[in-house]
Amino acid sequence: MTFQGIIDVVTGIFLVLGAFLSLAAGVGLLRFPDAIARMHATTKPQILGLIFILLAIALQERRLSTILMLATLLLFQMMTAPISAHMIGRAGYRNGVVAEGSLLVDELERAIERAQDEEPDDDPAEPGDDGR
Amino acid sequence: MSGWVFLVVGIMLTAAAALALYRIARGPSILDRMIASDMLLTTIICAMGAEMVYNSHVRTLPAMLVLAATAFLGSVVVARYASRSGHK
Numbered sequence: 001m002t003f004q005g006i007i008d009v010v011t012g013i014f015l016v017l018g019a020f021l022s023l024a025a026g027v028g029l030l031r032f033p034d035a036i037a038r039m040h041a042t043t044k045p046q047i048l049g050l051i052f053i054l055l056a057i058a059l060q061e062r063r064l065s066t067i068l069m070l071a072t073l074l075l076f077q078m079m080t081a082p083i084s085a086h087m088i089g090r091a092g093y094r095n096g097v098v099a100e101g102s103l104l105v106d107e108l109e110r111a112i113e114r115a116q117d118e119e120p121d122d123d124p125a126e127p128g129d130d131g132r
Numbered sequence: 133m134s135g136w137v138f139l140v141v142g143i144m145l146t147a148a149a150a151l152a153l154y155r156i157a158r159g160p161s162i163l164d165r166m167i168a169s170d171m172l173l174t175t176i177i178c179a180m181g182a183e184m185v186y187n188s189h190v191r192t193l194p195a196m197l198v199l200a201a202t203a204f205l206g207s208v209v210v211a212r213y214a215s216r217s218g219h220k
Binding site: 056077 | 210
């Protein structure tokens with residue numbers, strides 16, 4: 001088997017793995033009971049699946065400019081995925097989408113109570129200045 | 133590279149996107165829809181990457197970059213809206 005043949009096989013494996021993670025996320029989105037569990041399922045292709053696809057691209061186009069662009073893409077995705085996950089989880093908790101029994105540790109409840117004690121007039125559902 | 137790999141990849145990504153669309157349509161809450169649409173966008177980014185490997189070009193790389201950098205804005209806006217309107 002030639003060098004390009006080996007590269008092609010590894011590329012195919014990476015592509016299939018990345019697509020499989022996307023499919024697994026879709027199935028999790030369909031089957032899991034509440035918003036937090038669904039969020040757990042959808043984060044799998046968001047980072048690991050994307051890493052597999054980007055590795056496949058990098059193996060096919062082995063140039064520095066392409067690989068730098070792919071690294072930037074992955075960096076952006078890694079920086080922004082936690083922001084949206086944090087905001088969605090926070091909003092879900094305050095809307096009561098999260099089932100009470102599904103949480104083992106609930107640190108946000110105490111934090112919200114503390115915030116309410118400090119500022120009784122403040123609307124607790126308003127994220128305010130800290131709600132980034 | 134043999135074509136059946138791309139057939140499998142295409143079927144998997146299409147199924148993932150279809151499941152995300154089903155969850156967007158079904159709900160039940162706006163946050164479930166937002167999670168599903170986030171995942172749909174990730175699937176689109178992955179599909180663009182797979183297409184680049186299939187046709188061996190890198191022209192859609194900037195579009196992928198922009199999508200990855202701005203995908204979180206929609207979730208943040210919807211989450212802020214939901215945490216405001218949910219308190220009644």
